[in-house]
Amino acid sequence: MRPWRNRHLSIALHLIIWLTILVICWNIFRAGDKPRKDKAKDKPTEVLWWSSAMSWSYDEIRTCGIHKCRFTNNRQRLSQAMAVLFYGSNMKMHDFPLPRLPQHIWALLHEESPRNVPFVPFNEFLRHFNYTSTFSRHSDLPLTTQYLPGVSELTTMKYFNDFYTKSFHFTHVIFLQSDCDTMSGREDYVKELIRHIRVDSYGKCLHNKDLPPSLQEDYLNRMYSTELLNFFKHYKFMIAIENGICNDYITEKFWRPLVAGVIPIYFGSPTIKDWQPQNKSAIYVDDFPNAAALAEYLLFLADNQTEYDSYRQHKLNSANNIDNKRLIENIMTRYYQIDETQKEGSSLFQKFECAMCQRLASSEKYKSADVRHYECPLPPIHAPLSNKQEPHHAEDWRSMMEVGRCQAQLLDNFFQANRSFTQEQFEQKLYEC
CATH class of the missing domain: 3.40.50.11660 (Glycosyl transferase family 10, C-terminal domain)
Structure with a gap:
């Protein structure tokens, strides 16, 4: 019986030794892995401005509430970005980040009327954006009363x-x-x-x-x-x-x-x-x-x-x-109103950046915008003149908005195809519209 006991005792000791080694290795592994996790946690979320009007280099890490984001206009960082921000008045029809990557959230800031960007009011264009900040109360970040100080x-x-x-x-x-x-x-x-x-x-x-x-x-x-x-x-x-x-x-x-x-x-x-x-x-x-x-x-x-x-x-x-x-x-x-004192962090663009930084960190489900986010009666309405006359430029504005409708439909086609296109290709299709 003693050899049997000795053999079992030896097996038990070996198991204890191996378990001890495994626990030590696991703790060492976790200790070595923890800094990497913390480092990943501290890495700021990247947010890219897609605007050809920003001729200067912009790259800034900022904390918004408890969340940290890196805001940049460096297009070389498109693949690292989680969100792409667009300013409506500066959008060029042939200049969008295509093909659009699966992680890309598109957000539109546009506080103006559609006179400079006639394609914006149409659902074919708006539905490609996950978030908007416009004058409409139905926007994700409404600017309805932005011009009222308080x-x-x-x-x-x-x-x-x-x-x-x-x-x-x-x-x-x-x-x-x-x-x-x-x-x-x-x-x-x-x-x-x-x-x-x-x-x-x-x-x-x-x-x-x-x-x-x-x-x-x-x-x-x-x-x-x-x-x-x-x-x-x-x-x-x-x-x-x-x-x-x-x-x-x-x-x-x-x-x-x-x-x-x-x-x-x-x-x-x-x-x-x-x-x-x-x-x-x-x-x-x-x-x-x-x-x-x-x-x-x-x-x-x-x-x-x-x-x-x-x-x-x-x-x-x-x-x-x-x-x-x-x-x-x-x-x-409201999250924004005009501030003529121009205090640090009070500009519309900085407010929009931080709002998007916080949205990216939330568990809120991404959605698509629609015409309610930018609701402009079409054809354009004008003030009532005597004898039901029309303003001098009424026909020009109606024509412009009809062109805007075609532009929105073409952009919708290109966005759905998810491939880049040139200005010449866009203008050729627009001519055929």
């Missing part, structure tokens, strides 16, 4: 002139625009309005009066300067017609007169009443058959304090300045 600017009495102080000014209506070729037919409508009521036009478009010398330089880039708002406040009405008509496309043209205690004469977003601070905050051009009817109403309001001030309850009703819950909620939850 609630306090709407309610402040800093720039408020009472009705009688404004009445000392012979002219009641101000117009300040430099673009005189718009999809909305703004310039044609204002021409008609001027026939019925005096309008002080300070911009390059329909110019008939000069700004004070201190405001003439760079007023376009000082949208909410104290000096400019103090100048506006003397007027009773301000023409606020957008250059393009899209749902939720609302610029400073609407918000700025409200901040200055001036009533906007608005034409633009068909959904504008969803965003006004009170149920009665602006005069809407499309509530009148033509400019003559609007002028008649303006002259009535200019001589009627009660009716005039009924449009300024966001200033005068201190108990309930803002009666729009949607507007308040949007301002409290």
